[in-house]
Amino acid sequence: MTVVVPSAVDFAAVSDLADAGESDAALRRFLHGLPGVDQVGADARAATLATRSIKKQAKLQAIDMAIAMTDLTTLEGMDTPGKVRTLCAKARRPDPADPSVPPVAAVCVYGDLVPAAAEALRGSPVRIAAVATAFPSGRASLRVKLEDTREAVAAGATEIDMVIDRGAFLAGRYGQVFDEIRAVKDACGPAHLKVILETGELATYDNVRRASWLALAAGADFIKTSTGKVAPSATLPVALVMLEAVRDVAELTGQYRGVKVAGGVRTTKDAIRYLVLAHEVAGAEWLRADRFRIGASSLLNDLLMQRAKQATGRYWGPDYVTIE
Amino acid sequence: MTETTTPDLVTPTWDYAPAPEARDIVRLSSSYGLFIDGAFVDTLDGGALKTVNPATEEVLAEVAEAGAKDIDRAVAAARRAFTEVWGPMPGRERAKYLYRIARLIQERAREFAVLESLDNGKPIRESRDVDVPLAAAHFFHHAGWADKLAHAGYGPDPRPLGVAAQVIPWNFPLLMAAWKIAPALATGNTVVLKPAETTPLSALLLAEVVQQAELPPGVVNIVTGAGETGAALVGHPDVDKVAFTGSTEVGKAIQRQIAGTRKKLTLELGGKAANVVFDDAPIDQAVEGIVNGIFFNQGHVCCAGSRLLVQESVETEVLERLKARLATLRLGDPLDKNTDIGAINSAQQLAKITELAASGEQEGAQRWSPESCVLPERGYWFAPTVFTGVAQSHRIAREEIFGPVLSVLSFRTPQEALDKANNTPFGLSAGVWTEKGSRILWMAQRLRAGVVWANTFNRFDPTSPFGGYKESGFGREGGRQGLAAYLDLEVDA
Numbered sequence: 174m175t176v177v178v179p180s181a182v183d184f185a186a187v188s189d190l191a192d193a194g195e196s197d198a199a200l201r202r203f204l205h206g207l208p209g210v211d212q213v214g215a216d217a218r219a220a221t222l223a224t225r226s227i228k229k230q231a232k233l234q235a236i237d238m239a240i241a242m243t244d245l246t247t248l249e250g251m252d253t254p255g256k257v258r259t260l261c262a263k264a265r266r267p268d269p270a271d272p273s274v275p276p277v278a279a280v281c282v283y284g285d286l287v288p289a290a291a292e293a294l295r296g297s298p299v300r301i302a303a304v305a306t307a308f309p310s311g312r313a314s315l316r317v318k319l320e321d322t323r324e325a326v327a328a329g330a331t332e333i334d335m336v337i338d339r340g341a342f343l344a345g346r347y348g349q350v351f352d353e354i355r356a357v358k359d360a361c362g363p364a365h366l367k368v369i370l371e372t373g374e375l376a377t378y379d380n381v382r383r384a385s386w387l388a389l390a391a392g393a394d395f396i397k398t399s400t401g402k403v404a405p406s407a408t409l410p411v412a413l414v415m416l417e418a419v420r421d422v423a424e425l426t427g428q429y430r431g432v433k434v435a436g437g438v439r440t441t442k443d444a445i446r447y448l449v450l451a452h453e454v455a456g457a458e459w460l461r462a463d464r465f466r467i468g469a470s471s472l473l474n475d476l477l478m479q480r481a482k483q484a485t486g487r488y489w490g491p492d493y494v495t496i497e
Numbered sequence: 498m499t500e501t502t503t504p505d506l507v508t509p510t511w512d513y514a515p516a517p518e519a520r521d522i523v524r525l526s527s528s529y530g531l532f533i534d535g536a537f538v539d540t541l542d543g544g545a546l547k548t549v550n551p552a553t554e555e556v557l558a559e560v561a562e563a564g565a566k567d568i569d570r571a572v573a574a575a576r577r578a579f580t581e582v583w584g585p586m587p588g589r590e591r592a593k594y595l596y597r598i599a600r601l602i603q604e605r606a607r608e609f610a611v612l613e614s615l616d617n618g619k620p621i622r623e624s625r626d627v628d629v630p631l632a633a634a635h636f637f638h639h640a641g642w643a644d645k646l647a648h649a650g651y652g653p654d655p656r657p658l659g660v661a662a663q664v665i666p667w668n669f670p671l672l673m674a675a676w677k678i679a680p681a682l683a684t685g686n687t688v689v690l691k692p693a694e695t696t697p698l699s700a701l702l703l704a705e706v707v708q709q710a711e712l713p714p715g716v717v718n719i720v721t722g723a724g725e726t727g728a729a730l731v732g733h734p735d736v737d738k739v740a741f742t743g744s745t746e747v748g749k750a751i752q753r754q755i756a757g758t759r760k761k762l763t764l765e766l767g768g769k770a771a772n773v774v775f776d777d778a779p780i781d782q783a784v785e786g787i788v789n790g791i792f793f794n795q796g797h798v799c800c801a802g803s804r805l806l807v808q809e810s811v812e813t814e815v816l817e818r819l820k821a822r823l824a825t826l827r828l829g830d831p832l833d834k835n836t837d838i839g840a841i842n843s844a845q846q847l848a849k850i851t852e853l854a855a856s857g858e859q860e861g862a863q864r865w866s867p868e869s870c871v872l873p874e875r876g877y878w879f880a881p882t883v884f885t886g887v888a889q890s891h892r893i894a895r896e897e898i899f900g901p902v903l904s905v906l907s908f909r910t911p912q913e914a915l916d917k918a919n920n921t922p923f924g925l926s927a928g929v930w931t932e933k934g935s936r937i938l939w940m941a942q943r944l945r946a947g948v949v950w951a952n953t954f955n956r957f958d959p960t961s962p963f964g965g966y967k968e969s970g971f972g973r974e975g976g977r978q979g980l981a982a983y984l985d986l987e988v989d990a
Contacts, residue, residue, distance in 0.1 A: 209932040211952045214782030224622060226516035226834035234511060417781055448511075453825050458508045 179203065179386075181425040188390045197348035204347060204387060210378035210414055219409035225449045229483075232445070236480045237275055238460055239444040240267060243476075244302055244433065244468040246281040247497075248309075248401065254289035257282055259497045261293035268477050269495070277473065278462040279332055283308070284325040291329030302332035302367070306357060309371075309400035311336040315353055322360040333357065334367045334433075334468075336400060337384065339374045347387060354391035367395035367433055367466075372411045373403040381411055385418035389430055395466065397433035406436020412447055416454040419464075429458065435468030441479040444472060513827075516834045518621045523612045528559040529697070531567055531721060532704035534574035535714025541566040546694055546723065551618035552831050552840040552876040560697045563720040568689070568729045571718040575660040575687040576735055578715030583687050584657060588644035595640035595682060597710040602633040602675075605706065609699060613671055614831040616698040618840030618877070619794050621832050631957055632675035635975070638959035639683035642980060646684060649977050655984040657685030658761055659737035664727045664751075665700075666743045667693035667842050668797040668899075673742055674700050676974050678717060679959075684983040686738065687716045691730055693743075694723040695843045728754065736760060738983065742799070745897070745923075745968050763972025763982045765799065765964055767897040768925030770946065771918035772802030772954060775911070776811045778930035779952065784818045787903070790928060790954040792826065792881050795839055796901040797846070799969070800926035802954050804894060806914050809907045816885065816905065823881050824867040841877040841900065850879050850900030857884045857893035862904070889920060897923070911936065919945045924966030928954045947973070 179187075187203045227235055245264045247256060261280055268274040279300035280290050290301045303325035307313035313321075322333055335357050341349045358366050368388040372381050388396050396415050399406035412434050419430045432455075434447050444467055451459040459465050474494040481489050528545070530537040543564035547556050563571070583591070602609060609632070610625040619628070646655050661681045665673035670692055681688045692700035704719045720726060724747075731739050731751050741751050742765040755762060772790045774783045790802025807815050831839035841847040858864050866880040879900055887894050887904040894904050908914040918927055927946040929937050941949045947964045950956060957963070962973035972982045 208778070208780040211779035211782040211932075213953060214779065214785055217953075218782070218785050221622075224626065224834070225513065227513060228516045229514040231512060231514040234509075238509070238511070452511055457510055460509050460511055461507075 179207065179421075179425070184390060184422070184425050188392070196351055197346065200347035200351060200387065201345065204383040207382055207386060210382050212378055215378055215410045215413055219413045219450065222449050222453055223409055223446050225446075227445050227449065233480070233483045235445045235448050236441060236476050236483065238448060239441070239467060240473065240476050241275040241278060242462045242466050243277040243473055244279045244281040244435070244466050245277045245473060246401070246435070246468050246470050248281070248283060248304060252283060252286055254286060256497070257286045257289045258293045261290055261299070263473070263495060263497050264299045265294065265297045267473055268480075274477065274480065278466055281334065281468060284321055284328070284330070287325050287328040287330045300331045301329055302334055303328075303330035304334045304400075306335040306353075308334070308336050308369075309402040311338050312340075315356060318353065319356060319360045322357050326360070326362055326364045330364055332365045332367060333361050334369055334397060336369045336371060337388065339371050342375070342380070342384060342387075351387055351391045354388055354393060358392040365394040366392065367397045368393035369397045369400055369435075370415075371400055371403055372398050372408075373405045378410065378414050381414045382418060385415050389418060389422050393430065395431040395433050397435055397468070399436040401436035401468065407434040407438060409446060409450060412450055413454055416451055416459070419459070420455040423458075429464055431464040431466065432459070433466035433468055438467050438469045439471050440475050444476065513835050515830070517830060517832045518607075518611055518614075518625075518834055520611060520615070520832060522608050523615065525558050525698075529561065529701050529721070531561050531563050531571070532701065532707075532717075532719040533567070533571045534718065535708065535712075537704070540564060541570065543567055543722065543726070546721075548616060548695060548697055550615050550876075551695075551842050552873070554876055557616060558698065560701070560721045562722040563691075563726045563729075565729050567720060568726070568733055571689045571720050572660060572662075572730075572733045572735050574715035575689050575718055578713055579657070579659055579687040582713040583682075583716045584685055586685070588646060588685070591682060591685065592640045592643035594710055594712050595636050595643060595679065598706055598712070599633045599636035599640060601706045601709055602629065602636065605702075606630070606633070609671055609702060611832065612702055613699045614839070616696045617667065617670060618831050618842050620836040620839045621834055622836065623794060628669055628672045631959070632672045635672075635675040635679045635959045638975075639679035643683040646980065646984075649980050651981065651984050651986060655684070655986070658983060658985050659686060660735060661686045661688045661738040661740060661983065662730045662733065662736040663688055663690045663740045664731065664743065665690065665692055667696040668794060668799070670696040671699040671703060674703055676742075677740055680974065680979050681740075681983050682716065684980055686983050689718045689720060689730055689736075691720050691722060691727050694721070697721040731755060738762075740972075740982065741765070748970060761982070763964075763974075764970035765972070765974065766925075766968060766970040767899075767923055768799045768801065768965065768969050769804060769895065769897050769921045769923045770800055770802050770926040770928065771804045771806050771921075772928040773908075773914050773918055773930065773940065774805065774807045774811070774815060775914070775929075775931040775933070775936065776808040777932050779932060780811070780815065780818065782952065783930040784815065784822050786928060786930060786952070786954040787819055788822055788826070791903045792838060792901050793955050795841055795879070797842060797899055798955065800948060800955065801899075802926070802928050803898060803902070803904060805903055805905045806908050806917055807905065808914070809909050812907050816883075819883065820865065820867070823883070824869050826867070826870070826881055828870055828878070828880065829873060838881060838901065841879050844877055846899065847877040847879060850898055850902060853893060853896060853898045853900075854882060854902055857887070857891060857902075857904070860891045860893070862887045862891055862893060889917060895921065911939065915940060915943050919943075922968040925964075925969035926950065
């Protein structure tokens with residue numbers, strides 16, 4: 174049977190699946206009934222949208238949108254509370270000289286550094302995102318993953334970036350992936366859940382589409398491209414496929430879910446290309462920080478330099494933006 | 498289920514600021530002569546015509562309208578060049594000139610793109626990313642053939658025909674010139690080319706490139722003018738080969754005109770292509786393919802996918818998505834880098850599209866255009882239009898509209914799709930959308946169309962032969978097969 178566009182009923186039925194024993198088959202029917210993604214066509218569409226020329230006022234607006242959508246990220250083995258504190262200061266006020274620059278959306282850190290981030294961000298609108306569930310590989314027991322999540326939330330994380338078990342997904346154990354997401358979502362409590370698909374390991378756009386719908390059906394608030402630890406990380410066509418999924422879910426259910434692109438977005442030009450994609454594939458409704466995010470570390474400084482260039486007509490040297 | 502909407506956040510509007518490509522790279526003269534025997538010359542017995550920017554109706558330049566004496570002179574120059582220089586020249590030497598022209602087109606790509614958009618009305622994104630790179634690619638491809646003709650499958654030493662008279666349309670002015678000139682020159686012929694009267698400027702810039710490449714005088718001659726000039730060229734007794742791209746009506750007239758002469762003929766004419774979407778298609782990409790099939794170049798494409806045949810079981814979903822997608826198309830200034838839909842090429846063409854669209858409504862089909870689409874006040878414009886509820890018998894399902902107008906028909910089985918797709922006097926192209934490989938092959942073997950695209954549409958490549966069945970013409974352009982149109986194959990037969 175061909176399910177061309179899943180109906181609201183199909184989606185609700187899949188979303189309500191209870192236990193893995195039954196859900197594997199039902200999920201397979203649903204996910205493999207989704208229309209395929211033609212790789213050549215998806216690549217071509219993304220490439221065409223990448224030629225949009227965003228200038229002047231539209232560019233200034235895009236830069237501020239991108240800053241406000243940034244998850245300023247540090248995910249290194251060498252991270253310390255001191256490093257996180259400097260990052261948080263940057264997140265609250267990206268440009269010390271210009272209070273009109275908006276704060277970023279969130280700071281994204283490992284779970285053990287959430288307390289440091291919470292302290293540094295107290296009283297600010299910047300949210301605290303913690304990667305959890307044995308990030309980046311996801312290779313741990315469910316018990317450990319849930320504990321990882323609960324600990325981060327208890328320490329003050331308002332957003333959880335979890336990874337899916339790619340091994341289980343590629344082996345066709347969709348029920349297991351679904352149940353894990355559902356369990357982590359429960360463990361999140363009030364915190365928002367971003368589900369990292371690690372599209373670089375899923376390899377095909379058909380898999381990206383299926384994983385997107387799987388995560389959305391299981392209750393993800395956001396679907397996220399990558400950990401940043403696997404190449405390739407975010408690409409335009411992958412973001413296109415994921416944006417199509419949140420667009421379709423919104424059409425079916427009226428619920429707006431978000432997309433986060435992460436890894437490899439370093440320049441203002443890159444960021445604007447993703448904004449164009451969100452704008453023209455999903456719609457202007459997605460140009461908000463609760464529906465589109467960019468996970469990045471070095472991007473913010475390029476956005477600040479481009480912002481100054483748009484305002485003053487001159488480029489700053491790199492010594493005029495702060496290095497955290 | 499989670500509710501993730503945060504009420505205090507408002508949805509922004511993000512209007513793209515105008516991003517016009519700079520026009521000053523193009524230096525327009527107020528008037529242009531004919532390019533004959535390596536030099537720009539005034540007409541002997543012709544007149545003049547004006548070419549306008551269809552987006553603004555501004556007159557861009559006055560060009561010569563070649564008369565019979567001018568044609569005599571051009572054909573004589575081509576004959577002399579064929580006999581004395583180009584015909585005897587070894588293929589490897591001809592190749593050098595073709596490579597040089599290809600590189601010069603690349604070097605002057607932005608100039609060509611801006612000029613093409615000014616004169617034709619097509620979006621700069623298309624002239625920059627499609628027309629000009631493909632024109633260069635055709636010269637590169639054929640440059641490679643020039644010294645390898647013995648290996649093309651036409652005998653050990655295939656010979657050229659002589660002087661080729663080439664008449665091209667206004668929809669892809671530079672690209673069509675390249676499609677015509679490159680294979681003719683590669684195989685050792687010389688040419689007299691007549692561009693369309695509404696879009697002569699890029700061919701005249703190509704003439705400048707021909708000079709810059711130091712091509713021997715007379716090998717390429719470019720005579721501007723309208724129908725009368727074209728008829729004089731095609732009818733000239735010293736022409737060995739006629740190649741025409743344009744309407745089926747004119748194609749038939751040319752065929753009658755040269756019947757009984759020694760002239761070889763290839764025709765690339767109109768189309769009414771079916772774009773067939775099965776229920777197992779990659780829907781999002783199929784929607785893009787439908788858009789690209791009919792709204793690329795404002796639908797001024799002979800191989801446009803002007804008939805959408807969609808399987809009934811998915812018709813509603815496909816149309817919903819198509820309409821949502823069309824609402825995002827940006828119509829306006831062709832020189833704006835973000836424009837998706839440019840201007841209709843001429844008042845005459847606009848009148849034809851308007852008349853046929855009106856007939857669609859009169860015959861009972863439902864007409865739809867995106868509400869968001871606002872047409873500029875000056876210039877020639879037509880909003881992207883979709884007709885649903887179209888019957889095979891409606892004029893909009895039979896006649897070539899050559900504009901941004903899509904007729905949607907439905908089918909239930911593969912056989913019905915095939916029968917409806919083939920039920921047209923034309924046969925230039927077709928598209929098949931399905932994730933099932935065997936169905937693609939089944940359709941491709943049975944579709945009576947010169948080009949069948951699978952899960953894509955309007956993709957062109959110089960290595961791939963292009964041409965029609967039935968009233969879409971005969972002969973192929975591009976690839977190994979395209980060489981045959983310019984070779985004297987009867988010698989070997």
